[in-house]
Amino acid sequence: MQLLKEMILPKGRVDSEDILKVDGFLNHQIDVKLLNEIGKEFKVRYKNESVTKILTIEASGIAVACIAAQYFEVPVIFAKKTESKNLDAENYESQVYSFTKDKYYKIRVSKRYLNSADHVLIIDDFLANGSAVLGLKEIVDQANAKLVGVGIVIEKGFQQGGNLLRDKGLRVDSLAIIKSMKPGNIVFESK
C-alpha cells in the first residue's frame, strides 16, 4: 500500500535492528485518516469473504480494527491481556510472547462474543514473530469459528512470523512488508 509506505519512510524511526517506531501515526499518536485508507484497503482485499467479526488484541490493534470495521459493518472484539473484574468467568484463553516487552502473557476473549457461526478476520498493527496472531488463532479455533484471514498493517518480513503463518495455510495480507531496516534506511518488499 503506497500511501502507508510513504508514511513509514519519513516518519518511521529504526532505533535498532528490530525496533521500528511508528508512534507518530500508528501506535501512540494515531493518524485516523491513514487508518481509514488502511481500513478501506482491507475491505477491498476481503470483499469476497463474509466476515462477521474482526478480532484484534489490546492495545494498539484496537484503533486499526475499529476503523476498518466501519467498512465491514461488523463488530470488533479485542482480546484482553490483563486480569480485570470486568471480564467474564467463561473465556477462551491462549498465551502470547511479547518480544518488545520480553514476557509471556495470557489473552482472553469472552465466550459470549465468538462462536462457531463466526467468520473472523484478525487485524493487528504489526506482524513480527507471529506470536500474537497464533494466540488469536487459537482463540478462533477454540470457538470453532472460521478464520478468514489476517490483516496486518506492517509486517517485518525479515522475522519469521509471516512465513510461519503462511506455512500453516493462513491467508495473511500485510499492507507493507519490510525486507530490511537499519537506522535511516528502510527497504520494503516490492510486492
Add this chain to the structure above:
Amino acid sequence: MQLLKEMILPKGRVDSEDILKVDGFLNHQIDVKLLNEIGKEFKVRYKNESVTKILTIEASGIAVACIAAQYFEVPVIFAKKTESKNLDAENYESQVYSFTKDKYYKIRVSKRYLNSADHVLIIDDFLANGSAVLGLKEIVDQANAKLVGVGIVIEKGFQQGGNLLRDKGLRVDSLAIIKSMKPGNIVFESK
C-alpha cells in the same frame, strides 16, 4: 444520549454495586455503529472549540477516541500504561489508580506529540472515581497544552469522579450518567 441509554439498559449487566459490564458493545466487543453516533455527539457538543488532539488512555478508550476523531479530523494520542521498548525516553508521566484492577500504574505520553499549542479533548469510556482523567489532565498540564474538555461515554454518577472534575472547573460531557444501579435495575440521571 438516548441511543446509548437504550443500549445500556438491555445489554449492560450489573454484577455488583459498582461493576457495570458493557463488554457487549463498548469495551470488549465493540459496536462500531454505536461508537459513530457517540463520536458525532461529542463533535456536536464541542463544535465551537478548536480541538487539535484527542487524548485517551489504553486500552478501551482507544476505540471511542479513534471513531470520534474522524468527526474532529484530528489525531488521537493514547497514553501508554506499560513499559515498552517502543516508547520514547522523553515522556510526560503521571499516575493512575485503577479500582477495577486495584493497583496504581504510571501512564506516559511522548513529548513529541503534545505541546503548548495543543487544544486537547480527553475522551474515555468510563468515568467513576476520576483517577484516569486526572492523570491525563496532569499530562496535558505538563505539556502546557489547553484542556478543552472531557468527553465520557458512561459516568457512574454515584461515584465521586464527575463532581471532583467539575469542582476543579473542568468541562465534563458524559453521554449517559448512571444515578444508581443494582442487578436488573439501572437508573439514569434525567439530564
